[in-house]
Amino acid sequence: MGFEVLRCVSMTSAVDTASDAWQPGSWRDRPADQQPAWPDEDACKRVEAQLSGLPPLVFAGEARNLTAALGEVAQGRAFLLQAGDCAESFDDFSADSIRDKLKVILQMAAVLTYAAGVPVVKVGRIAGQFAKPRSQPTETVGQTELQVFRGHMVNDDAFDPDSRRPNPERLVTAYHQSASTLNLLRAFTTGGFADLTQVHAWNQQFVSTSAEGRRYERIAGEIDRALRFMSACGIDLAAEAGLHQVDFWTSHEALILHYEEALTRRDSLTGNWVDGSAHMLWVGERTRRLDGAHLEFLRGVINPLGVKLGPNATAEDVVAICDTLDPDRVPGRVTLISRLGADRVESLLPPLIEAVIASGHPVVWACDPMHGNTFTSADGHKTRRFEDIWTELRGFFRVHREAGTWPGGVHVELTGDDVTECLGGAEEIFEDDLHQRYTTACDPRLNARQALDLAYRISELLRD
Numbered sequence: 001m002g003f004e005v006l007r008c009v010s011m012t013s014a015v016d017t018a019s020d021a022w023q024p025g026s027w028r029d030r031p032a033d034q035q036p037a038w039p040d041e042d043a044c045k046r047v048e049a050q051l052s053g054l055p056p057l058v059f060a061g062e063a064r065n066l067t068a069a070l071g072e073v074a075q076g077r078a079f080l081l082q083a084g085d086c087a088e089s090f091d092d093f094s095a096d097s098i099r100d101k102l103k104v105i106l107q108m109a110a111v112l113t114y115a116a117g118v119p120v121v122k123v124g125r126i127a128g129q130f131a132k133p134r135s136q137p138t139e140t141v142g143q144t145e146l147q148v149f150r151g152h153m154v155n156d157d158a159f160d161p162d163s164r165r166p167n168p169e170r171l172v173t174a175y176h177q178s179a180s181t182l183n184l185l186r187a188f189t190t191g192g193f194a195d196l197t198q199v200h201a202w203n204q205q206f207v208s209t210s211a212e213g214r215r216y217e218r219i220a221g222e223i224d225r226a227l228r229f230m231s232a233c234g235i236d237l238a239a240e241a242g243l244h245q246v247d248f249w250t251s252h253e254a255l256i257l258h259y260e261e262a263l264t265r266r267d268s269l270t271g272n273w274v275d276g277s278a279h280m281l282w283v284g285e286r287t288r289r290l291d292g293a294h295l296e297f298l299r300g301v302i303n304p305l306g307v308k309l310g311p312n313a314t315a316e317d318v319v320a321i322c323d324t325l326d327p328d329r330v331p332g333r334v335t336l337i338s339r340l341g342a343d344r345v346e347s348l349l350p351p352l353i354e355a356v357i358a359s360g361h362p363v364v365w366a367c368d369p370m371h372g373n374t375f376t377s378a379d380g381h382k383t384r385r386f387e388d389i390w391t392e393l394r395g396f397f398r399v400h401r402e403a404g405t406w407p408g409g410v411h412v413e414l415t416g417d418d419v420t421e422c423l424g425g426a427e428e429i430f431e432d433d434l435h436q437r438y439t440t441a442c443d444p445r446l447n448a449r450q451a452l453d454l455a456y457r458i459s460e461l462l463r464d
């Protein structure tokens, strides 16, 4: 079965292909992996024009502030927590699910900040994480072969030809869902919900009765006491903005380049280009080729950038990617997110670190302990073992300790819901349990208890 990939014509003015001049559309002259086969070129162009006229979701000053915050991480003075869904869903979209995801990220951050004593930069995989790279372009069930599900920004997961046909109108839906998600996140994080005096309220009912939840309650109690102590010492807590609101940033994989280009705007103050779809963007393991469209697009926007590094990443590739994305060597501009697998991190990571140190790029090193540890259970569920996730993280910390570099952050897939998608954790989930509450739109996520359990363990590593 073959699908012809249509390329929408650039919305921007003529691209200078003879030089390395960058334009929001200059990626169109490069090989673009993982792009959907939009069946109707005119519909795609109409959507791009529509998105180009809509307000950006974030502005340039925010992207610069996040780069500065990540610069602190690059220099070993803060820790990055990047977390959220593998794929957000058009179907599972509610205030409650956004709130519950935020709750578990705030809980993890509270544990890391309190128990390990480091400021935590909080970045959600949220408000735009709608597109998925896939290892095969099609999926076959019985005799039927259909285009693979590429995330709700592109098509629907139901296995029928209509659902799987890419529909560019979905880019507009993704934009609006991102806008309302971000609006609620901004309200929660600045309007009182993220106030440190609310630290108990983030503990959800189903978590609070578990061992992880009770341990969290103790930390929350200690935070309360610390606040009362400061108040008794005469410190005006009401005047301390840092206690009452948090900076919470959005991120997603910059996969569908028509969408990212259409949301790219020029900052009127500096003339810089910013991708207004999210604060931070990352390039995935499958699209980070040096001659490819994704790196070409990302090198021109000022947003802080992540780069996923799988087992095939070579030291030369990694340095060349850093040279492309960060020629000026700005701390916090590039976050290298290794996802090498529990059994390989200790052998594969050291040469990458060595090469990056020698190159002088001031990167953030983060560990994604999820994507190198995925397998399919006997009954066909894609899953991950909590122990493998933990082993990769421990290996990541050990390697950095030996290299003398700062293990700057973690990148995890989680949900605030009580799902049964990853195996193990303190509240053992077994293969036979997976079917009970398996709701992910793509990869298996940590549930809130597993996520908290992981935060305690990371805080112990950070304290060591």
Ligand code: PEP
Binding pocket: 086, 133, 283, 284, 285, 286, 308, 309, 339, 371, 443
């Ligand atoms: C992801 O983060 O969901 C993902 C697909 O990651 P990777 O590119 O590392 O495989």
Ligand code: CO
Binding pocket: 086, 087, 371, 413, 442, 443
């Ligand atoms: Co994933």
